[in-house]
Amino acid sequence: xxxxxxxxxxxxxxxxxxxxxxxxxxxxxxxxxxxxxxxxxxxxxxxxxxxxxxxxxxxxxxxxxxxxxxxxxxxxxxxxxxxxxxxxxxxxxxxxxxxxxxxxxxxxxxxxxxxxxxxxxxxxxxxxxxxxxxxxxxxxxxxxxxxxxxxxxxxxxxxxxxxxxxxxxxxxxxxxxxxxxxxxxxxxxxxxxxxxxxxxxxxxxxxxxxxxxxxxxxxxxxxxxxxxxxxxxxxxxxxxxxxxxxxxxxxxxxxxxxxxxxxxxxxxxxxxxxxxxxxxxxxxxxxxxxxxxxxxxxxxxxxxxxxxxxxxxxxxxxxxxxxxxxxxxxxxxxxxxxxxxxxxxxxxxxxxxxxxxxxxxxxxxxxxxxxxxxxxxxxxxxxxxxxxxxxxxxxxxxxxxxxxxxxxxxxxxxxxxxxxxxxxxxxxxxxxxxxxxxxxxxxxxxxxxxxxxxxxxxxxxxxxxxxxxxx
Amino acid sequence: xxxxxxxxxxxxxxxxxxxxxxxxxxxxxxxxxxxxxxxxxxxxxxxxxxxxxxxxxxxxxxxxxxxxxxxxxxxxxxxxxxxxxxxxxxxxxxxxxxxxxxxxxxxxxxxxxxxxxxxxxxxxxxxxxxxxxxxxxxxxxxxxxxxxxxxxxxxxxxxxxxxxxxxxxxxxxxxxxxxxxxxxxxxxxxxxxxxxxxxxxxxxxxxxxxxxxxxxxxxxxxxxxxxxxxxxxxxxxxxxxxxxxxxxxxxxxxxxxxxxxxxxxxxxxxxxxxxxxxxxxxxxxxxxxxxxxxxxxxxxxxxxxxxxxxxxxxxxxxxxxxxxxxxxxxxxxxxxxxxxxxxxxxxxxxxxxxxxxxxxxxxxxxxxxxxxxxxxxxxxxxxxxxxxxxxxxxxxxxxxxxxxxxxxxxxxxxxxxxxxxxxxxxxxxxxxxxxxxxxxxxxxxxxx
Numbered sequence: 001x002x003x004x005x006x007x008x009x010x011x012x013x014x015x016x017x018x019x020x021x022x023x024x025x026x027x028x029x030x031x032x033x034x035x036x037x038x039x040x041x042x043x044x045x046x047x048x049x050x051x052x053x054x055x056x057x058x059x060x061x062x063x064x065x066x067x068x069x070x071x072x073x074x075x076x077x078x079x080x081x082x083x084x085x086x087x088x089x090x091x092x093x094x095x096x097x098x099x100x101x102x103x104x105x106x107x108x109x110x111x112x113x114x115x116x117x118x119x120x121x122x123x124x125x126x127x128x129x130x131x132x133x134x135x136x137x138x139x140x141x142x143x144x145x146x147x148x149x150x151x152x153x154x155x156x157x158x159x160x161x162x163x164x165x166x167x168x169x170x171x172x173x174x175x176x177x178x179x180x181x182x183x184x185x186x187x188x189x190x191x192x193x194x195x196x197x198x199x200x201x202x203x204x205x206x207x208x209x210x211x212x213x214x215x216x217x218x219x220x221x222x223x224x225x226x227x228x229x230x231x232x233x234x235x236x237x238x239x240x241x242x243x244x245x246x247x248x249x250x251x252x253x254x255x256x257x258x259x260x261x262x263x264x265x266x267x268x269x270x271x272x273x274x275x276x277x278x279x280x281x282x283x284x285x286x287x288x289x290x291x292x293x294x295x296x297x298x299x300x301x302x303x304x305x306x307x308x309x310x311x312x313x314x315x316x317x318x319x320x321x322x323x324x325x326x327x328x329x330x331x332x333x334x335x336x337x338x339x340x341x342x343x344x345x346x347x348x349x350x351x352x353x354x355x356x357x358x359x360x361x362x363x364x365x366x367x368x369x370x371x372x373x374x375x376x377x378x379x380x381x382x383x384x385x386x387x388x389x390x391x392x393x394x395x396x397x398x399x400x401x402x403x404x405x406x407x408x409x410x411x412x413x414x415x416x417x418x419x420x421x422x423x424x425x426x427x428x429x430x431x432x433x434x435x436x437x438x439x440x441x442x443x444x445x446x447x448x449x450x451x452x453x454x455x456x457x458x459x460x461x462x463x464x465x466x467x468x469x470x471x
Numbered sequence: 472x473x474x475x476x477x478x479x480x481x482x483x484x485x486x487x488x489x490x491x492x493x494x495x496x497x498x499x500x501x502x503x504x505x506x507x508x509x510x511x512x513x514x515x516x517x518x519x520x521x522x523x524x525x526x527x528x529x530x531x532x533x534x535x536x537x538x539x540x541x542x543x544x545x546x547x548x549x550x551x552x553x554x555x556x557x558x559x560x561x562x563x564x565x566x567x568x569x570x571x572x573x574x575x576x577x578x579x580x581x582x583x584x585x586x587x588x589x590x591x592x593x594x595x596x597x598x599x600x601x602x603x604x605x606x607x608x609x610x611x612x613x614x615x616x617x618x619x620x621x622x623x624x625x626x627x628x629x630x631x632x633x634x635x636x637x638x639x640x641x642x643x644x645x646x647x648x649x650x651x652x653x654x655x656x657x658x659x660x661x662x663x664x665x666x667x668x669x670x671x672x673x674x675x676x677x678x679x680x681x682x683x684x685x686x687x688x689x690x691x692x693x694x695x696x697x698x699x700x701x702x703x704x705x706x707x708x709x710x711x712x713x714x715x716x717x718x719x720x721x722x723x724x725x726x727x728x729x730x731x732x733x734x735x736x737x738x739x740x741x742x743x744x745x746x747x748x749x750x751x752x753x754x755x756x757x758x759x760x761x762x763x764x765x766x767x768x769x770x771x772x773x774x775x776x777x778x779x780x781x782x783x784x785x786x787x788x789x790x791x792x793x794x795x796x797x798x799x800x801x802x803x804x805x806x807x808x809x810x811x812x813x814x815x816x817x818x819x820x821x822x823x824x825x826x827x828x829x830x831x832x833x834x835x836x837x838x839x840x841x842x843x844x845x846x847x848x849x850x851x852x853x854x855x856x857x858x859x860x861x862x863x864x865x866x867x868x869x870x871x872x873x874x875x876x877x878x879x880x881x882x883x884x885x886x887x888x889x890x891x892x893x894x895x896x897x898x899x900x901x902x903x904x905x906x907x908x909x910x911x912x913x914x915x916x917x918x919x
Binding site for chain 1: 504505507509510512513514515516517518519520521522523534535536537538539540541548552555558559560561562563564589591608610611612640641642644647648652716717718719793794795801802835836837838839840841842843844846847848849850852869871873896897916917918919
């Protein structure tokens with residue numbers, strides 16, 4: 001637990017420096033472990049305990065942010081003074097404003113059935129070795145096998161000059177796998193991530209000994225039986241993983257208000273979306289994309305964001321219309337609205353910026369098999385390998401990891417490295433059916449400078465795009 | 472500064488007293504000031520400081536690392552680390568740490584960078600210069616970094632290191648879809664030329680005006696150092712022996728084989744005076760220049776002591792951190808400062824010699840569908856200029872380079888005689904010294 005008096009005293013120092021519009025103090029302790037197994041051998045084990053704090057001071061003429069490891073009144077006072085000095089030196093000619101927020105006093109935490117603190121390093125390594133052994137015994141030639149499990153437990157204490165006082169506890173676990181399957185002189189790769197907030201019960205639920213054996217068998221099948229797609233127009237059915245990456249890349253990112261307003265212009269870029277484009281049609285009536293930090297157990301879960309704003313679902317695209325941007329207090333003030341709690345930072349050492357949480361295509365009313373049952377000639381793309389998108393979030397590419405031809409509504413042989421290269425309106429405008437069942441995948445979203453990794457879910461149901469060009 | 476070396480030695484003593492057979496302690500003191508700006512004005516001024524230690528211990532083949540962020544309780548923490556190491560599973564691949572009588576270069580940071588307190592003037596200079604060239608909006612970052620490290624190991628490493636850097640990034644927009652990007656990365660205050668960097672970004676933005684959709688098909692690419700730096704990110708990663716071991720490298724089983732054109736000689740050289748100069752790797756081995764590709768032939772992978780023993784060779788002094796440092800994975804050999812040897816072309820000669828091609832300022836989002844084969848795509852951004860019959864004739868947009876990385880390196884037929892130090896965000900990384908390069912007949916795709 002973090003000493004509440006410490007945070008209060010640092011906030012007092014921050015408020016005593018000039019006349020800030022807003023001052024914030026965040027203190028964190030982070031217990032983490034990282035165990036890796038490479039081809040059956042425990043290749044690295046790291047356990048750490050981090051503790052530190054940051055202070056953000058908002059003056060009418062600038063914002064200053066200072067952070068350091070160490071939890072003490074002396075460290076905090078130094079940070080408060082430095083943040084004020086940094087803000088003062090900015091000397092903006094326009095006035096900085098922050099959207100108003102009511103003060104919040106609360107504690108929140110994520111509960112664990114099997115607390116991460118009770119799972120020893122030996123148990124974690126043993127788990128990875130069992131997964132590795134299952135893959136090694138799969139009768140598939142797996143040239144490279146790498147597995148990693150990471151756990152973090154973050155205690156936080158936040159206080160701001162509006163009167164908010166929030167304590168939090170967030171345990172998070174993640175397993176990564178990297179597998180390279182070879183057959184007949186060819187190879188296919190798979191890089192998977194499984195993650196959530198909670199305890200070790202999440203890991204038990206992923207059943208990775210089965211999931212990753214299925215994965216390498218699937219890759220061998222793609223190599224042995226897969227055929228390239230003859231370039232042309234087809235109907236494309238996207239599985240939840242592909243629906244999710246599209247939701248993240250061509251809806252979530254372009255709807256971040258800091259990008260729309262230009263703050264990321266020299267790094268992640270701007271956005272094709274402009275502030276005046278609320279209610280602009282971007283896709284068909286089936287295109288509804290939600291970003292929801294409140295999904296229990298989700299990898300991107302939080303109850304309150306890093307500015308103390310209560311989290312809620314955000315409908316980014318709604319029935320094909322641009323509906324709501326992701327905002328923090330600064331961008332909300334510029335846009336004339338209230339924050340929708342999108343302020344996140346990787347840890348206390350980095351400034352909070354606008355981020356996604358769990359972004360997914362909303363469910364429709366089709367059964368999964370109905371989605372491809374009416375496809376005469378097409379492809380079902382379950383998952384992807386290579387993907388990218390331009391810095392205005394308009395031109396994207398997804399290359400299949402697992403895909404199958406569809407003929408007269410029936411699934412056929414695997415399609416090998418099927419590529420979709422399409423614009424954002426082209427993607428969402430081609431959508432004509434969405435299934436009932438939403439599935440999620442964990443991912444790390446990169447943004448900010450210095451780079452900050454944010455834990456997120458991507459996801460969606462099965463969805464059908466009519467007449468898109470595949471190659 | 473010797474305090475860090477002393478601290479490392481003291482913590483090493485705690486580890487040995489607690490029963491560690493091998494130990495490496497690296498103490499860091501990093502201070503960073505960043506000015507972020509966009510829309511031609513400053514958004515925020517950020518500062519952060521981290522003083523911490525990476526501690527690696529081995530009891531037999533049982534190894535364990537930590538990132539020690541609470542330095543006040545280092546003795547108890549290290550004793551606990553050694554206790555926990557005894558309970559950890561064996562790492563059967565562990566073959567010890569580097570040992571010997573090491574000699575280190577002396578390093579010193581530019582005191583004028585360390586003493587900088589109010590860097591906003593340079594940001595305003597860059598914005599003004601880009602605006603004077605015709606830019607409508609300017610954004611970027613200025614980093615002022617001061618890094619100190621001390622290391623001690625049971626293998627005999629005992630050293631300290633210090634560096635300072637200024638990194639200015641300027642992206643200028645002349646129109647919503649027309650931009651130029653320029654960098655100034657230097658280890659000396661006298662090397663920072665904010666006006667010239669801003670002007671260059673502004674000039675590129677003006678050349679990029681009125682872009683038309685690019686054409687699909689094969690064309691020659693003239694790649695500026697930023698563009699090449701993004702490709703170096705993936706290329707040097709796959710030169711790590713670790714990536715070779717896990718099957719995620721196009722360089723596997725290619726030692727002694729041709730992996731690039733004869734024009735290409737590539738090294739990792741953290742010894743050259745630069746903004747990422749480094750005296751020792753994370754095992755405490757003195758860094759050195761290592762030729763990775765010599766006239767197109769692959770000479771070695773990047774190694775630490777353990778991977779070198781498994782590959783029956785010697786460490787190249789590229790041990791990565793024992794605990795995650797930024798996005799670097801623990802225990803993975805990595806490049807510190809890649810450099811491609813310059814050629815004998817001027818950039819103007821390259822353009823004049825190109826009949827049909829593209830001149831590329833920058834790129835991002837390089838992703839692979841197969842690391843083992845090298846199949847990838849990347850998305851050019853900022854100025855994408857059409858070259859026709861030896862002249863720049865306009866700008867294009869919305870293209871993607873969809874290629875094979877080995878094919879690209881093998882297709883390079885010209886390198887500029889001038890080089891540039893580049894480091895930008897998480898894309899053009901690690902810090903590199905690179906020329907402009909021309910690759911023949913590369914594949915361009917775009918959205919249908």
